[in-house]
Amino acid sequence: MDSIINNDKQAKMAHHIQKNQRRSYEELLQGNRDWVQSELDQDPNYFTKLAAGQNPDVLWIGCSDSRVPANQITNTRPGQVFVHRNIANVCVHSDMNMLSVLDYAVNVLKVKHVIVAGHYGCGGITAALSNRQFGLIDNWLRHIKDVYRLHSVELDSIEDQTQKVNRLVELNVMEQVYNLCKTTIVQNAWRKREDLEIHGWVINLNTGLVKDLDVTANSGEELGEVFNLDSEENI
Numbered sequence: 480m481d482s483i484i485n486n487d488k489q490a491k492m493a494h495h496i497q498k499n500q501r502r503s504y505e506e507l508l509q510g511n512r513d514w515v516q517s518e519l520d521q522d523p524n525y526f527t528k529l530a531a532g533q534n535p536d537v538l539w540i541g542c543s544d545s546r547v548p549a550n551q552i553t554n555t556r557p558g559q560v561f562v563h564r565n566i567a568n569v570c571v572h573s574d575m576n577m578l579s580v581l582d583y584a585v586n587v588l589k590v591k592h593v594i595v596a597g598h599y600g601c602g603g604i605t606a607a608l609s610n611r612q613f614g615l616i617d618n619w620l621r622h623i624k625d626v627y628r629l630h631s632v633e634l635d636s637i638e639d640q641t642q643k644v645n646r647l648v649e650l651n652v653m654e655q656v657y658n659l660c661k662t663t664i665v666q667n668a669w670r671k672r673e674d675l676e677i678h679g680w681v682i683n684l685n686t687g688l689v690k691d692l693d694v695t696a697n698s699g700e701e702l703g704e705v706f707n708l709d710s711e712e713n714i
């Protein structure tokens with residue numbers, strides 16, 4: 480008797496979960512239809528124009544966190560920002576995904592600004608500062624632990640854990656700006672044109688506002704000797 484009641488309970492629960500699952504999925508499709516309609520209400524040709532092509536001025540390299548979408552943060556529209564996102568906005572020189580996006584943005588789209596955008600309270604940075612294992616992601620977070628190692632004296636002097644995380648958020652953005660400057664993609668582009676700048680930002684989720692870290696780079700002049708590469712012709 481008990482097992483019949485339990486089976487009945489389990490069946491009801493499974494039905495309830497399935498219903499919620501279906502609803503959360505249907506909401507996405509409905510959201511899409513609502514968005515299409517609201518755009519068409521304002522401009523009946525909106526999607527014809529959107530489909531014609533893109534000409535963004537900006538490449539955004541941000542965190543995968545769901546709270547930091549590039550377009551909303553910068554109040555821009557589809558077509559204005561080319562986007563690459565990963566956990567903790569890391570730019571690794573052997574990451575073919577990031578390099579492909581960067582190369583296409585710089586050399587084909589000819590973007591004028593590359594923005595590395597971190598955010599305070601970043602879960603990836605918090606995890607990197609801990610000793611816990613999180614699985615496969617630990618290997619990705621190693622890149623951030625390397626940033627910590629470069630700045631351990633400063634970071635170890637900060638007692639408050641939130642402040643320590645937030646300072647590493649800033650330092651991580653600065654290091655990733657530096658990493659981008661070290662790529663052949665950016666260095667070769669700087670030889671050919673003067674309108675490419677790499678910026679470092681941090682988003683404050685408590686206010687929505689961006690803090691410009693004021694580390695904008697527009698030439699390889701300040702890179703260390705070893706990282707400032709000769710031009711391609713000298714190969």
Ligand SMILES: [Zn+2]
Pocket residue numbers: 542543544566567598600601602603604
């Ligand atoms: Zn994050």
